[in-house]
Amino acid sequence: MAYVITEQCTKDEKCVEVCPVDCIHPRKDEEKFAETAQLFVDPVNCIDCGACVPVCEASAVFALDDVPEQFKAAIEKNAQYYA
Ligand code: SF4
Ligand code: SF4
Numbered sequence: 001m002a003y004v005i006t007e008q009c010t011k012d013e014k015c016v017e018v019c020p021v022d023c024i025h026p027r028k029d030e031e032k033f034a035e036t037a038q039l040f041v042d043p044v045n046c047i048d049c050g051a052c053v054p055v056c057e058a059s060a061v062f063a064l065d066d067v068p069e070q071f072k073a074a075i076e077k078n079a080q081y082y083a
Pocket of ligand 1: 005008009010011012013014015016039055056057058059060061
């Protein structure tokens with residue numbers, strides 16, 4: 001599985017601070033941060049710990065199986081960022 005960030009993301013990096021495997025990017029110190037509208041979870045390295053969900057004030061993170069219908073495109077977008 002993997003967690004997925006949707007377009008509601010405000011890029012405040014609360015999830016980045018708690019992710020134990022640093023699989024949420026781009027971070028502020030990375031070049032692509034300015035040009036991306038949201039952050040993305042690396043589906044290969046995410047260990048499904050769920051730590052990113054409660055800290056997200058925008059409710060932008062979902063477990064893969066719980067991604068709401070209207071945000072399904074985010075699944076591919078998150079993966080695509082790391083392709
Ligand atoms: S905590 Fe939520 S709103 Fe903040 S960067 Fe992470 S996914 Fe985006
Ligand atoms: S579920 Fe855990 S490992 Fe996966 S993105 Fe969230 S904090 Fe990182």
